Amino acid sequence: MARNFFTVMRSSAPSSTAARPSTSSTATAPPPPNMKEAAAAGVGVHLDPSLEAVRHDLTEDIEMALELRDVSVFYGTFQAVDKISLPIPKNRVTALIGPSGCGKSTLLRCLNRMNDLIPGARVEGDIRFENRNLIDPTVDAVEVRRRIGMVFQKPNPFPKSIYENVAFGARINGYSGDMDRLVEDALRRAALWDEVKDELDKSGLALSGGQQQRLCIARAIAVQPEIILMDEPASALDPVATLKIEDLMRELAEHYTIVVVTHNMQQAGRVSDYTAFLLAGEERVGRLVEFGPTQEIFTNPLDQRTEDYITGRYG
């Protein structure tokens, strides 16, 4: 079932010179946009909305945690994301990459209904999660957010003790077990326990930036979610703290499905199993360009724009 969903679209043999494979819906392939020239001239690239995104074969037979079908996001009258279809493989790290303003974070925030909180935001399409559409208004957004946790770009611990930071989610969700053990377990998994075990009463704000971010990850883990969304979790951190977060993401991927938005190409290459490349045209509507195993996206991209982006020639 999962494999059916993203049938391989490519019809011609991949080559580095081919701009994009022709699809059945278009009789003649559009002229390949010249990225270098466009970028040099300072004009945005026009994306043809009728074109389908390129999808690679999955190298493994794997269950899907989420499946996005034609997901579009609107802020009022402005369309931020246009008809993105994307699978999120279970217990893997999936990276969303692309230049600023291409709708990566917007898309990520759809996955746990965080866009509900923004007045005027509207999501269309289908996000399959255990055979239900997450976007459906009848689905309880609070329950969705408990099962799909989130870590934000800027570390945002509560101005409470470290213990309370971690325990909060479990407490409000009616956790009745041993709270001390849960807190310890979450902090251990977030690789923070050894640093803070003697000062759990200290304010979460007193920690360093990297520690704060790991505290936020512990907080997300403590409610025992199935999926963790990370919105550029290391962009506000120094290289050492970044490395720790990346190691942590690899470890967490054994138990959780992780979707991470990142600007950092090397980071995507290091931590992710699958990568989706998004791009916005000059009308600033984000579209999916290419999705596949990270290895393939980085070594053998099918779309010229993906290649230009990951080689640093564009974006």
Add this chain to the structure above:
Amino acid sequence: MSAAAPSAQLTAYAPRVRARRSISVGFMVIALLAITVSILMLGALIVEIAVDGAARLFTDGGAVSVEARDGSIVSDLPTPEGMGWLRWVLPIAILLPFVGPRLVHSIMADVPRITERVMGLAVVAPVAVFLHILYVRFESAYFIEYAKAVDIDGATGNIFPLFGEASGFQIVRLVIMGIGLPLALLLMGWFWSHRMRKPSLLIPAILIGAWIVYLFMDPWFLSSYPSRSPSGAGIFSAVTGTFYMMTITAAIAFPLGVGAAVYLEEYARRNWFSRMIQVNISNLAGVPSIIYGLLGLQVFVRVLEFERSVLAGACTMALLVMPIIIVSAQEALRTVPPSMREAAYAVGATRWQVVRHHVLPYAFGGMLTGNILAMSRAIGETAPLIAIGALTFIAFLADSPTDDFTVMPIQIYNWVARPQAGFHEIAASAIIVLMVILLLMNAAAIIMRQRTRTDW
């Protein structure tokens, strides 16, 4: 820069470092001595109180009641003349210890920090304790003498019965005198030598200010009811009426105002309706207070039949300050960053849980600050209370919210309007009292804002 230069500097500095250390040891010895003395004096004070009985602390500068031998209470004795000199001397004496640490500091420019702190305490503590003992001894001795002088047969030391009239005020005074003053002096010395953090200085400064005002003033003025003669008139009923009304006003306006602010900020959708409410709240904040008075007169006094009671006044005042409370509470809620709400939502909190566990606690300090500022506006309002008919001559304390009452601005207004010069003078005194209360409230608001500020 040559390699020799740093070492040359080091040798140049070495003797000074040593010298400083020896000064520090000297200071420590003095400081320890001073602290020992002050502890001994404090102990002596405690023993004295225990031996002489706590009643001595309740002696009062003006409102003298003396228990005669037959057990009857002779009260309302006239205030004696000529014994008030200590009231003038004491404030000057109090100022000295604050200059002290500063002087020491300016002489010994490089005193190490710890020594500086200890010195501050060491200078202030014994002086504070000594002054306190002096004052208590003076008052109690003075009143025993006085009771003999006015020829009350067999006057006892129990000059002011603990549970007699106006004892609540006496207890407040005991707190200011017995605990507040030494504490204030200690704190002030501590903070002063502690690199002078200005907001922290406020608390002791306010306590001392209140104490000085109290010393300069005839305490009888605070504890007496209005009278036909200016010399006998006081603002006891006005002060208690003010506090009574303010308490009820806050109890009504704060929950409603905070609730409205939470609704508008956290729950209401941004549409024409919420915008209309918002605009109207801002408008209401600018409505003249007399209009609220007329509204209160019709709604609370007449329709709801509260009469001219504390409750009617408090309800009117609550309406008056509600817009201020709502707007300031909204401001406080807006200072909580959206990332905190997102963080809470992201672990599966409902909207109410986000508000209850995060937004409200983080914004509460700001809300309280706004509430105090709103109260300090209400405390000076006269017009709406005159409109609802609060009285000006109240010779009793309100027992229940449905009793008649008066407040300080009305009392002042009444006195100023009288032709006799004596009333104008006591009106000025009452204005000072009102001003001190206002300053206290505003200072409390500032302190609270400082204390509850979170650096996100």
